[in-house]
Amino acid sequence: MEKVLMKGNEALAEAAMRAGCKCFFGYPITPQTEISAYLAKNMAKRGGVFLQAESEIAAINMVLGAAASGVRAMTSSSGPGISLKSEGVSYIAGSDLPCVIVNVQRGGPGLGGIQPSQSDYWQATRALGHGDFQMVVYAPASVQETIDMTYLAFDTADRFRMPVMILSDGLLGQMMEPVVFPQIEVKIPEKPWACCGHKNKRPHNIINSLYLQPDELENSVNERFKRYEIVKRECPAAESSFCEDAEIVVCAFGAAARIAKSAVNTAREKGIKVGLFRPQTLYPFPVELIEKACRKAKIVLSVEMNKGQMVDDIRLALNCRLPVEFFGRHGGNIPTVKEVSAQIESISERIK
Amino acid sequence: MSVVFEKPNALCDVSMHYCPGCTHGIIHRMVAEVIDETGICGNTVGICPVGCSVMAYDYFNCDMIEAPHGRAPAVATGVKRANPDTVVFTYQGDGDLAAIGTCEIVHAAARGENITVIFVNNTIYGMTGGQMAPTTIPGQITQTTPYGRDPKVQGFPLKVCEMLSEVDGVALAQRVAVDSVAHIKEAKKAIRKAFDNQICRRGFSIVEVLSTCPTNWGMTPSEAMERVRTEMIPYFPLGVYKDAVVWEDKTKG
Numbered sequence: 250m251e252k253v254l255m256k257g258n259e260a261l262a263e264a265a266m267r268a269g270c271k272c273f274f275g276y277p278i279t280p281q282t283e284i285s286a287y288l289a290k291n292m293a294k295r296g297g298v299f300l301q302a303e304s305e306i307a308a309i310n311m312v313l314g315a316a317a318s319g320v321r322a323m324t325s326s327s328g329p330g331i332s333l334k335s336e337g338v339s340y341i342a343g344s345d346l347p348c349v350i351v352n353v354q355r356g357g358p359g360l361g362g363i364q365p366s367q368s369d370y371w372q373a374t375r376a377l378g379h380g381d382f383q384m385v386v387y388a389p390a391s392v393q394e395t396i397d398m399t400y401l402a403f404d405t406a407d408r409f410r411m412p413v414m415i416l417s418d419g420l421l422g423q424m425m426e427p428v429v430f431p432q433i434e435v436k437i438p439e440k441p442w443a444c445c446g447h448k449n450k451r452p453h454n455i456i457n458s459l460y461l462q463p464d465e466l467e468n469s470v471n472e473r474f475k476r477y478e479i480v481k482r483e484c485p486a487a488e489s490s491f492c493e494d495a496e497i498v499v500c501a502f503g504a505a506a507r508i509a510k511s512a513v514n515t516a517r518e519k520g521i522k523v524g525l526f527r528p529q530t531l532y533p534f535p536v537e538l539i540e541k542a543c544r545k546a547k548i549v550l551s552v553e554m555n556k557g558q559m560v561d562d563i564r565l566a567l568n569c570r571l572p573v574e575f576f577g578r579h580g581g582n583i584p585t586v587k588e589v590s591a592q593i594e595s596i597s598e599r600i601k
Numbered sequence: 602m603s604v605v606f607e608k609p610n611a612l613c614d615v616s617m618h619y620c621p622g623c624t625h626g627i628i629h630r631m632v633a634e635v636i637d638e639t640g641i642c643g644n645t646v647g648i649c650p651v652g653c654s655v656m657a658y659d660y661f662n663c664d665m666i667e668a669p670h671g672r673a674p675a676v677a678t679g680v681k682r683a684n685p686d687t688v689v690f691t692y693q694g695d696g697d698l699a700a701i702g703t704c705e706i707v708h709a710a711a712r713g714e715n716i717t718v719i720f721v722n723n724t725i726y727g728m729t730g731g732q733m734a735p736t737t738i739p740g741q742i743t744q745t746t747p748y749g750r751d752p753k754v755q756g757f758p759l760k761v762c763e764m765l766s767e768v769d770g771v772a773l774a775q776r777v778a779v780d781s782v783a784h785i786k787e788a789k790k791a792i793r794k795a796f797d798n799q800i801c802r803r804g805f806s807i808v809e810v811l812s813t814c815p816t817n818w819g820m821t822p823s824e825a826m827e828r829v830r831t832e833m834i835p836y837f838p839l840g841v842y843k844d845a846v847v848w849e850d851k852t853k854g
């Protein structure tokens with residue numbers, strides 16, 4: 250298999266096409282620009298649809314329409330645009346439609362900045378829209394993993410008929426790494442529920458999220474949450490390094506995990522018993538895996554590019570059994586290996 | 602005995618929830634008749650709005666999608682682009698299309714999106730209990746204009762067909778009414794044309810139907826029909842505002 254050097258955003262776009270994405274709808278925003286540009290150049294040539302929408306709201310509703318008609322559909326944006334899409338995401342979840350949403354995160358709130366950030370963790374995992382629903386959230390930490398998770402995202406969305414988010418960031422989107430595109434035969438499941446014309450062969454299909462009878466609405470949400478239970482059982486993923494004997498477990502996802510990994514390596518060389526736990530899915534949060542990684546731990550340090558949003562999930566996953574400290578930079582600043590190493594060393598001194 | 606009148610096949614055999622004197626029933630029937638006449642039911646996808654016709658998915662026999670408020674033209678775009686051979690129509694009220702969904706309708710029109718839009722204008726928000734709509738006529742009393750719509754405070758109504766007639770992607774923009782047999786016949790012809798345009802890939806078509814809301818206007822059904830003639834038609838004149846071929850007919854030759 251051939252290795253190619255690719256930018257994170259372009260690799261994601263290429264992977265989406267290879268994963269069978271037929272329709273892409275988006276609206277320009279930094280730092281996701283290369284996804285749209287790449288698809289504008291290539292989608293039509295390969296029999297797909299690229300359409301620049303008049304707004305983020307229109308783009309997500311075009312995704313709703315394409316997904317309802319039975320094809321694989323995707324949109325990409327960044328913080329401010331993702332906020333605008335939240336209405337559509339709620340309808341997509343409430344209508345049990347599969348789709349992929351990419352958030353190449355930048356700093357917030359408001360217009361914020363255009364530099365890399367992880368400040369949309371809460372938005373992605375807690376409430377991207379009104380009502381009781383969840384999305385599966387994948388957090389890649391390299392260009393290769395961005396590719397692999399893009400394939401996975403489309404399969405997961407189709408399997409559970411739910412929206413799936415790839416939570417990238419400006420750093421992962423803009424950097425170049427050598428990658429290999431997996432030779433996978435894409436299998437798109439039958440979608441007998443799709444609205445593509447009944448050809449006078451079946452009753453009409455209805456895609457809808459309105460239930461005026463409380464019992465019907467409650468039942469529909471309960472049915473969805475039963476599916477989330479399977480998601481929570483089968484989808485959690487995480488990578489652990491040096492956790493077997495670790496007294497300090499550094500927890501970080503995405504771009505921050507790359508920096509944390511270097512800091513952990515440096516600390517290990519100094520003889521500090523520290524490990525790295527990197528969640529690859531943020532919803533569902535890898536509860537059992539972090540429990541396992543923290544067996545010998547006395548303390549956890551969460552390293553994020555925000556004000557400490559994943560900290561709550563770590564505490565909940567560990568039932569507040571261990572103290573969880575936080576170190577982060579935000580606003581587009583990226584924590585340095587030196588800064589994270591200093592945190593690890595200071596904790597190491599304190600727990601002696 | 603010969604059958605002289607029956608329910609169109611494109612309508613489901615269910616009773617509708619609309620109020621007495623509301624013209625949604627007439628408009629649903631006309632759309633369904635056109636779907637039957639053109640034989641497209643098995644290939645049609647309808648998009649419902651948020652508003653009184655939100656549950657139209659239970660009434661039309663073709664595949665149906667319920668869109669967020671105002672977003673039906675964007676949802677229709679997604680369906681049509683994913684499967685260009687399906688016939689896609691949106692069915693939208695005035696609040697849905699001309700207030701919260703103004704952006705979506707204008708840009709679907711500008712793209713010359715090959716879809717059919719049925720726009721039902723009754724100058725009021727019906728489902729939520731009679732608030733001012735973007736098409737509420739100056740002086741009209743609603744729940745949120747209890748002293749009558751004053752253009753100095755609430756601005757002017759939006760004339761959608763006039764506005765869209767200036768958009769290059771529009772193949773048909775026509776305003777009709779359903780207050781008399783003659784007008785109903787005219788309306789039916791316009792709806793047929795709006796679907797024919799799509800089938801022949803001629804571009805974006807919109808038919809605006811002046812409609813009633815006896816419940817929220819505080820009128821009897823016959824008084825409501827009279828209001829369409831005396832107040833609405835003078836403010837929103839009937840007629841063809843644009844009739845042009847945006848895209849060449851690819852189905853011929």
